[in-house]
Amino acid sequence: MDFVQNFPFFSILLSLFSGPLSSVLNAKWAKRVNAAVITVIGCMSAAVLVYVTGTGQEYVYMMGHFPAPWGNEIRVGILEALMALFFCVIMLLSMIGGSRERELELEESKQNLYYIMVNLLLCSLLALVYTNDLFTAYVFVEINTISACGLIMIKQNGRTMEASVRYMIMSLLGSGLLLLGICFLYDLTGHLLMSNIKEQVQLLALSGNYHIPLIVSLGLMSVGLAIKSALYPFHTWLPDAYGYSTLSSAAILSSLVSKGYIFLLIKIFYRVIGFEIVRESKVIHVLFVFGIIGMIMGSVSAIREDNIRRMIAFSSVAQIGYIYMGFGLGTAEGVIASIYHVISHSASKSLLFVAASGLTDASGESLRYRDLTGAGYRNGLAGVAFTVGSLSMVGMPIFSGFISKLLFAQAAIGHTYKMLLTLIALAISTVLNAVYFMRTVIRIYTPVPEGFLIENAQTVTVRQQPSKSAALVCFILLNLFLGLNSEPIIGLIQRGLEMFD
Template sequence: MREQFPSLIVVVPLAAALLSPFIAYFSKTLVRWLAIAALLVSNISAVAVLIRVLNGGVWHYHFGGWAPPWGIEYVLDPLSATMAILVSFVALVVAIYSGPYVKDYAKLKAGIFYSLFLLLSVGLVGMMITGDVFNLYVFLEISSLAGYTLIAAGGNKATVAAFRYLLVGTIGASFYLLGIGFLYAVTGSLNMVDLAERLLPLLDSRVVIVAIVMIMLGFGIKMAAFPLHGWQPDAYTYSHPAATPLIAGVMGKVPAYAALRFFFFIMPATAGPVHKALQVMGILAAAGIIIGSVMAIAQKDFRRMLAYSSVAQIGYIVVGLAIGNSLALIGGVLHIINHAFMKSCLFVVAGGIRWRTGEYRIDNYMELNKKMPLTMGALIIAALSMVGLPPTAGFFSKWYLVLGAIEEGMWFYVAIIIISSLLNAIYFFRVLENIYMKKAEKEYKDIYKGRKLELPLQMLVPVVVLGIGILVLGIFNESLVTQVIQFAIPGGGL
């Protein structure tokens, strides 16, 4: 049993996804608990794997007993195990959060919702731990297809947003597939460890350069890095409110992680074509940080503001890759974790406000602190973390990024990160000002008035857990970095 933990991370939610439409036929409550239990098993397995990996080194799990490079292997190193924990944890929390939304659904609809939700989690968590580039494509498509449908479940505007995302996302996936086709053509292998070995003498060949460009383009589209982010604001704004925290929080980070794996583990990023390509991506990401923040200031819809701020935040991660020394990589990895928490917390809050009052325009958020004190507390923590004030988590990832940039003498990035923190402050303090300072002029709709809790318990717990999670990540970031992430980046420690 202990030997099979890596497969449990993926197989249990996948089996639950296939079962849930049938189980929903009998009971809606049961299917919800099934989803939560499956994600819990996945999460616990990931934690167990991380503990073993930290003690015993990298774990190569051969799926079905087929030895690589013929079979598919899962490579569990500190980085992939940490990321698997992150994804399954956020998915678990959001699965709990989804309860009140599906309460009024017909049985079959609830079953299909959880089925898709679990498939999305499987795809994302699978991308984290797989050691085979084609398997990564399959997981990418599983998560994308589930993502399209969950976005489309948000209503009539969402269908259009989902369709446009489907077209753009398929272009991205096709470019990625073509890229690994090129790599396969020159090396004859699809296994990551094997590829790393065989690519080393070939790095300057034209085929590999084209492959690098295509893979970067594919991941760029999937993670909505500037200027490939056109699909993203609509998709995040209109998608199903119970799935948005997972889609916005994690779906964009996973391709960023996959890019990190490609460009630092499979190919050496310190020199050659990868280095040049990353420089280009870095400059574009810097532009994206500024433009995303400015666009976020201009938005009136809270969800759309968060979506544009995601464009900027993805930029930080790409900047971390572009700087490329170990401090900046720690910053990038830390920012993947922190931003997953911050953005899902913010979208959970936005969904909670919308669930109770039906409002999503920032101008109508007046005096919400009196109605929903705990939720607004979580919002403040997440907002301060986005701006980057200590001791919240967001400060530390930016700190490592700035340290890395200074070490490389890249003052341009230092300036960009500081300016964008100020821009973040503008748009988040505007929201907080609306909530705390302004007086409400009229009475707003309130479907949950006079209850003891401000939101149903199932929604309140995720809000509080994610809010506290940001604080915990910030306070304990040093032990996280020295105990885990330090070993996770290439060339660090292990």
């Protein structure tokens, strides 16, 4: 066995133990440890990705030398390694981008708690990505929820308390449904390991027995994870949670936490149930319909929103809708498009959150849309970054959003009755996205009329906010990379998905 094969296990353990370690460190050191851990895990994931791409074979890693039903397994393929790497990159950039806000907004004594939460969050995300055991997945889903709640609540004002309670309730409802689904499945098959369940489910499907309980458990798991990843109409927790929490929390929640659940859902589709059975069930039609409704309703809510952070948050609802629509198409192309959109949306959404905070810094910390007039001149880099993020969201070529839109459309072409619906929904959603994003871009580049400048508006230079600026530049480059050079990533996704079967 090659040494590289240990890396996924190491990265889970490393992030897990850096949590308790941070609790005895002061804020400064906790921050350094956190950054180092994310970087190291990122490098290890990259090494794993290179290794798995090289061998072209996925491998199963047995923990503690006990075979499967007693011991625990993780499974590593291209897609898992890619996701782990990508999560690390986005998390690192979000943490760097939001470091100034954390120092300003969080109590001094609570800051190292924040890093504990982030480390645990990373640990749970990695475990969700790598695990081969359905129950382990459930355990880490819960850990994920708890740490995400902490990330929202740590700002400690009324808004975030309310938001985190709401998040907690909705999220627990989601994990409850997921647990129910897992129980059903355990009852039907007698296994918790993903590959064993799949074997049994295939046999059940062939024999035709227990068809309804099988579909019910699939439905329960889908709905549970859909609630947790804010598919319309279960999105009500989202705008407050993203809108009022501290900057790095918002960026991480929107681009990683919900995406981790989506990735788990993909694993359930492919590795637990088997995509053939999922395709034949009616569940994907439901996901498709709610995805499309979400695409449109999310944008409509965003248009009506006056607070820029909440506007970006509502746009997430629409983008999550895209992803579920891709699942709903029920083809491998659709899932590839969805996975690509997971990546491209994470990159643009965290960019937008950081850029918007740069703009509000230059406008006296006001989040109101009107106060942002001319903010693009006061904070140049943030203005450019926001424009890039917006154009990507609208789906302009050369930015990453265009590629995912193209992939969705290509996946839809040739579909008997979902094609027209998808294309129309894409069209409407493009225009709606343009309405609120381009409106904001124009607003931030409109010169302020004499005497109307709001109080506390100030010019922000790159030198004043070095870390945020560095994060923004990296985000912009990442977006352009995804938009201009999507082919290798799509290739990796494709190969990774083939490994899933």
